[in-house]
Amino acid sequence: MSIVKFQGGDAVTMTSLELVDFINSRRSPGDPALDHGDFLKKVPKVLGACAGSFSTTYQVPGPRGGYRSAPCYRFPKRESCLMAMSYSYELQAAVFDYMTELEQKLAKSPTDVMAALSDPAVLKGLLLENVEKRLALEGDNRELSSENLLLEQKVAADAPKVEFHDQVVVSHNVMYVREVAQAIGTGQNRLFDFLKQKRWVDRYGQPYQAKIEAGYLVASASSYKDPDTDERRTKFTCRVTGKGFAKIQALWASRDADLLGDSQ
Structure with missing residues (x-):
């Protein structure tokens, strides 16, 4: 449960996630749990055009790490x-009583807020709420870890086992070595x-891992058909990032300066 500032002062609010948890905690044994996605679809039907005024976002673990x-x-x-009334009048009454109780404890003044937070019952409720969310998040992370492990196993089975396989990218903001050579006034082989x-x-012209991690080079992947076996294979081409081009x-300029000094 949260407190936010409205024109009329501090007000207790409930997120759609909290409402879904509240509703599920009061469902009868055997009743299916309410899904948050289904709840989101129902909001515009109940609140109409003003539903968008209450939309926001929250952070969930991303499929490749981090959050989205x-x-x-x-x-x-x-x-x-x-929203609670759209499910039952009993739920509406329960939500009303619950939020009214929190308003009485939290919405009057900063002094009252601190006093409410000193209440063991309030602290226990907040702690249990945070523990439940933490456990749910850990469960989601375990699920995502299992999915990522399966994906990594498939990539490892399908891709050539090269030293820098985990750094392979396809980028449109990089240059071929030939283009870099032309830009600095030399030939591709010499560069x-x-x-x-x-x-x-x-x-073999493949970038070292350290230069990939430094952001100077990337290995651009392309697929081709092996003329001897008719199998699809992956070829890696060294390409230079903007950062690598500047380096x-x-x-090269330093090399030219050294050569000029030796000739004098």
């Missing part, structure tokens, strides 16, 4: 009761030899 935003609603007392000397690429320009 997901839609939800945050309702004042009136709209919370209207590749230079990059080998500087330990940017190996003898190569500086290294």
Whole structure:
């Protein structure tokens, strides 16, 4: 449960996630649990055009790590009761009583807020709410970890087992080594030899892991058909990022300066 500032002062609100949990905690044994996605679909039907005024987002774990935003609603007392009433009058009364009790404890003044937070019953309720959310989040993370593990296993089985497989990307904001060579006034083979000397690429022209992690190089993946086996294979082409291009320009200019000094 949250307190936000409205024109009329501090007001207790309930998010759609909290309302769904509240409704599910009061369902009869055997009744199916209310899904948050189904609840979201019902909001515009109940609140009409004003539903958008209460829309917001919350953070959920992303499929590739980190977090992404997901839609939800945050309702004042009136709209919370209207949504609860759309399921039953008993739920409407329960939500009304629950939010009224919190208003009495939390909405009068900062002093009252601190006093309410000193109430063991309030603290226990907040603690239990946070524990439940933490457990739900950990369950979601375990699910996502299992899905990611299966995905990683499939990628490892399908892709060539090269040293930098986890750094392979396809980007439209990078340059081929040939283009870099033309830009700095040399040839592709000469530039590749230079990059080998500087330990940017190996003898096959593939970027070293350290240069990939530094953001200088990427390995662009492309698929081709093996003429001998008719199997689809993956080919990796070294390409240079904007950051890498600036670094190569500086290294090449330094090389030219050294050569000029030796000739004098």
